[in-house]
Amino acid sequence: MSTAHTVVEVRDLRKRYRLGVIGGATLGDELKVLLARLRGRPNPLVPLDGGMDAQREGEHFWALRGVSFDVQEGEILGIIGKNGAGKSTLLKLLSRITTPTEGTARMKGRVSSLLEVGTGFNPELTGRENIYLNGAVLGMDRSEIDRKLDEIIAFSGIKHHIDTPTKRYSSGMKVRLGFAVAAHLEPEIMIIDEVLAVGDAEFQRKCLGKMKDVAESGRTVLFVSHNMVSVKSLCDRVIWLKDGKVHMDGPTEEVVHTYLGSYTTMRSRVIWDEEAPGVPELKLREVRLDGLPADGVITTSDAFQVHVRFENLGFGEGEVVPAIHLLNGDDVVVMGSSVRDSLEPTTRFMVGTHEVCCTIPGDLLNVGEYRILVQFAHQGKVVLREAGTVAFEVHSTKRQGAWFGQRVGVVRPKLEWAVLG
Amino acid sequence: MNAGSTGARRTEGDWSIVIRPEQPWWRLDLKEFWRYRDLLVLLVRRDIVAQYKQTVLGPLWHVIQPLTTTFTFAFIFGKAAGLSPPDLPPVLFYMSGIVAWNYFAGVINRTSKTFVGNANLMSKVYFPRLVVPASMAVSSLVSYLIQLGTFLIIYGYYFFQGNDGWGPSPWLFALPALVALMALLGLGSGILVSSMTTKYRDLGFLVGFGVQMLMYASPVIMPLDRLSRIPWLLTLFKLNPMTPVIEATRAVFFGYPIDWGGLTYSAGVTVGVMLIGLMTFHRVERSFADIV
Incomplete structure (x- = not known):
């Protein structure tokens, strides 16, 4: 066609x-x-x-406020947006789990939706029995499952445990089995919700390959995801939902880029004139991020600087020590650092205005939201602590080898490895 | 862009799936239901298999429960209270009623949990929701058949021991029709209750209790002629749509005359309950995922 x-x-x-x-x-x-x-x-x-x-x-909440779009045969459409933008509602409507308040959606051909893998698995039944049950739940008939059974078992990679009740499976095995069934559906239209975020790297590669095959065979895929990496590697076109409406619809690169750059959580500069935080002897004047990438999107490999400008109004005796704390989205203090880390111990900030700068290296922070807390000590006592300063988000747009998910850990430094034998 | 081409294809026939706010309830998509018949079979299998994994006695439980109830009833209501008919062994009288009642009660109790018990499945994937209660009515049938088999063995034993003029009526072959009537009545009430429990959880607690109460207002405990001296109670019993079904079940096993008027009443109630049930079920299945 x-x-x-x-x-x-x-x-x-x-x-x-x-x-x-x-x-x-x-x-x-x-x-x-x-x-x-x-x-x-x-x-x-x-x-x-x-x-x-x-x-x-x-007393009502409009989760979707007039969404319209068309999808052509064979297209892989990504649907992105923040939590609450209406992505899941759209998915549920198109999957016929719930019904719209107004408007219509029409589809041609067999539709399968995968909002979860392994839906309807019964823990008492064996893997094989669950393949049949899950397949039927997803709309396959018995003869179709009979025909594909060997292929499904082979794809799942758990051949030896196929006659064991699934309650004895690890969660990874259940996911593999669930995806294996889903991957062998043959719908004309497939609706998928971030199922790729599970399983190990090898299995993810397998799933992705399978999805590419699905797309190349002329089938249409609607893919909802938070993961820009997988959206970028899979989709031809992306719809960005915002406040229940289509905010942007276009080629993947363009939409994903605008989306990542649009975060309102980004606050790269805070200046105080009056009511500056501090004590009579010391005022915080400005905190800003510097050395950001040209497009303003910080990715995990980017280094950038945090500048802190302050005014010493009356601490003549003793030293003033500026420090920053980096807090993540869960308000966990990821790290703290003061000028003592690297400046000469003899550096003094006498009465007057000063500006210090700290570099946050690339390949250190993991994907997520962060904010910076600024703190000053005088003679070993904290005299100023300000949490409402700059905030930013670190994104991942590059693939890490075969891995599509987020790396584990609060930080993700690249460490030195050596082969010793 | 392609408004022209879509405009030309405005006929609904071209689209295989049309999602819109309202769908009239009578447009019950039987074709789609049929397409999912394999799911129905698998759900029945799941119910049966999963129920007995890790039990020692397995399907024997189907037999133990009605036998225990039968002997208890035969002793308390039959021997002690003298309520069972004099010309029939009490065990047969009670068991015939209990086995039939168990099926009806089983279907109501199980289908009334359709939405609440399958919320996880139903909020993740689409399939005709009616498949779930229908599969429950079918899987309860397995239990019924095992109980019926047990009853037939005991029935045969008493019959050949010599009987006081009781025996199967030529209408015995119509027993499946009675079973179908019970299934539909149970299914209709069950889906009605299940639709209402998504909003009012209170009803869930009421069902088990209500069904139990209903049994005491049916001839499971005593033949209707014991009530002839208390006309209002007799009327109450006769209002219970299960009364004629239980009576007819005994009629075909013991050769009593069949109360056709009563059965017509039961069938009428069944059709009514089924229609109301389908109507509310249809309303709820479309918005159910928003409530749970």
């Missing part, structure tokens, strides 16, 4: 959820709501805090 031909048509899809208590938890609550409605009073069960969210409307 050479000419493009639309196989998925989504038109003005909207989904509204009720906030807070969904319906009455008990019949009594439901009666209260009914009574209030009859008297023309507001629903007594809706929480009263008035959020000013764009997606919020009274």
Whole structure:
């Protein structure tokens, strides 16, 4: 088939959820709501805090606010966006797990959706029995499974344990078996939710290869992911969902790049004029990031600097020691460092304005959000501590060999290795 | 861009899946249900196999429970209270009622947990939701057949020991129709309850208890003629749609006359419950994933 031909048509899809208590938890609550409605009073069960969210409307929340797009046959479409942007809602609607409040979506051909691998596995049944059950749940019929059974078992790589109840499987084995079944579905349209983030490197490569095969055989894939690495290596086109709407739709490179650069969590410069944090003798004036990559997107291999400008108004005696703490998204202090690390012990910051600069090396921080806390000590006592300074996010856009997931650990330095024998 | 081409194909026939807000409940997609028949078979198998793994007695439990109940009832209600009919061994009288009731109660109790018990599966993948309660009605049938077999053995034993004029009626061959009636009545009530329990969990607790109460308002415990002196109680019993089914079950085994009027009433209630059940089930299956 050479000419493009639309196989998925989504038109003005909207989904509204009720906030807070969904319906009455008990019949009594439901009666209260009914009574209030009859008297023309507001629903007594809706929480009263008035959020000013764009997606919020009274007691309802619009998870999707008019999403439209087309997908052509054979296209691999990536769907990205922050948590709460509507990705999972869109997936659930297209998978027919729930229904839209307004709008339509139409699809041509057999559709399989994989929101999870191994859905419906029963721990008491053997691997083989679960292949049949899982296959049937995903829409395969018995003869189809019979035909593909050997291939599925071979792909999963757990041939020796195939007649063991799955409750004795490790979680990795369950995932392998689940993906093996899913990979042998033959739908015209496949909807996938980040299943690639599991399994070991070798298995991921196998899965990715299988997905490429699926795509090359002319099938259409809708792939929802947080992982820009896999989106970049798989998709031709990307849709970026933001606040329940399509924010951007275009070629993968372009959309992913804009997406990564758009983070509002990035705060690369903070300046104080009045009400500067500090004590009468010492004021913090400015904290900023410097030496960032031209596009403003920090990746794990980039080095950059943290500048701290401060004013000593009255500490004449004794030394002032500036330091920074790096906190990650979980507020764990990843590390701390003071000027004592590398400056001459004789360096003094006398009365006046000073600026110090600390370099954070590349290949040190792992993917995630970070913020910097600035601290000053005077004669061994902390005199100033300011947490509301710069914040940034470290991204991964490059593949680490065969590995598509995130590296483990709070930090990810590249260490020296040697072969000794 | 390609508005022209999509415009030309506005006919619904071209699209295999159309997702829209409203779907009338009577558009029950039986073709799709049929496509998923393998899933139904596998769910039945899963129920049966998974139930007995790591049990010592396995399917014997199907026999132990009704036998124990039968002997208890035969002793308390039959011997002590003298409620069972004089011309019939109490064990046969009670077991015939209990086996039938167990099937009906089993179907209601199990299908009423359709949504709550399969939330994980249903919030992850699409398939016609009705496959789940239907598979439960079928897997309960296995238990029923084992119990029926046990009953037939005991029945045969008493029959050839000599009987006081009781014996199978020519209508015995219609027993499957009675089973189908019970299955549909149980299934209809079960899906109705399961749809309502997604919103009101209270109902879940009520089901087991309610079904038990319903049994005491049925001829499982005593023949209807024992009630002729208390007309309001008799009316109450007759309102129970299971009453004619239990009566008919005994009628075909022991050669009593069949109450056709009663059976017609049961069938009517079954159709009504089934329709209301399907209607609410359809409403809930479309929004269920948003609630749990």
